[in-house]
Amino acid sequence: MSSFCLSKLDHPDLAWLAADRAVAADDDPTRTAAATIAVAQALRALGHHHLALTAALAAADPADDDTVRGTLHLQAGLAAAEHGDRRNAHDLLDHAAALADRHTGDTDPHHTGFGAAAVQTARSLAAHRLGDTAEAILRHEHVIRSDGWRRLxxxxxxxxxxxxxxxxxxxxxxxxxxxxxxxxxxxxxxxxxxxxxxxxxxxxxxxxxxxxxxxxxxxxxxxxxx
Incomplete structure (x- = not known):
């Protein structure tokens, strides 16, 4: 969690270091994947969008938890959007949406907050990053009225x-x-x-x-x- 805080406080270099150490310290694929969420977020904050996308997708494949895999696809989709790769961003966010549709339970052992509302907030941010600001606002106004909003x-x-x-x-x-x-x-x-x-x-x-x-x-x- 410290890496997330460091990213929010505009210290992405330290966030990346903290997250990378967390990944290196664990040999369980799903826990490693969960730690990689913070790595991808920090890499995005540093402007290393391609690295963020690559790290997120590499960690997602072996993970056996849909909330972790879905969150990594959100990070990858946002990284693609920030790189200006519209097609890849949409494809990755669509994949995350499919995982959210499949995840109907309340279990979220890694505290990702993943679900349909998380996908919609990511779609809104991706639209803004791609220059589609009007679409970003429409998606924002839709998600805050959705049933899943308060569950985030x-x-x-x-x-x-x-x-x-x-x-x-x-x-x-x-x-x-x-x-x-x-x-x-x-x-x-x-x-x-x-x-x-x-x-x-x-x-x-x-x-x-x-x-x-x-x-x-x-x-x-x-x-x-x-």
Missing amino acids: PPEHRAAHLVDATRAYLDTGRPSRAGRALLDADRTAPAEVRSRPVGRTLLTEIIRGGPAAADVARLATVVGLTR
Whole structure:
């Protein structure tokens, strides 16, 4: 879990090192695959998209847990999207969706949060990375109304809301961006108050013009304004 925290705090190099050591320390294919999720995430944060895709798919094959395999396919699909590989991104996310459809139980021993809602949040982020921002927002607005949304871990929901904030800003909708960021703060405050990206987005919203009272209050709380 420490590698995930390091990635969120903009230390992907340390995150990669921590995750890589976790992978090396285990000889069980499924546990190794679960640890590789963090490796892929850190490699994506470092901009090594092809390496992230390769590592995720190599670890997914021997894993015998659909939640782990599905999450690795999500990481691979996002890496492809960040590399601009539209076809591969869609294919990998489709494969993850098929695994989510097959996984109907409540078991998630490796705490991946994998399921239909996780696939939809990944599709939204992939669309944004590929330049399809309007599609990203449509997918975001669909997933937050879905039955699976509340079953995602709070940190996952908040991280997705932070991503949606960027999409709203990119389409010139600062008020919607502010609402998304406030929802993220209510869901898991550390995703906004501790992550550099959360503070950056809040700064952009404040500088973009008169902000809603709740947004201005949050900016004061985190020390961006007085």
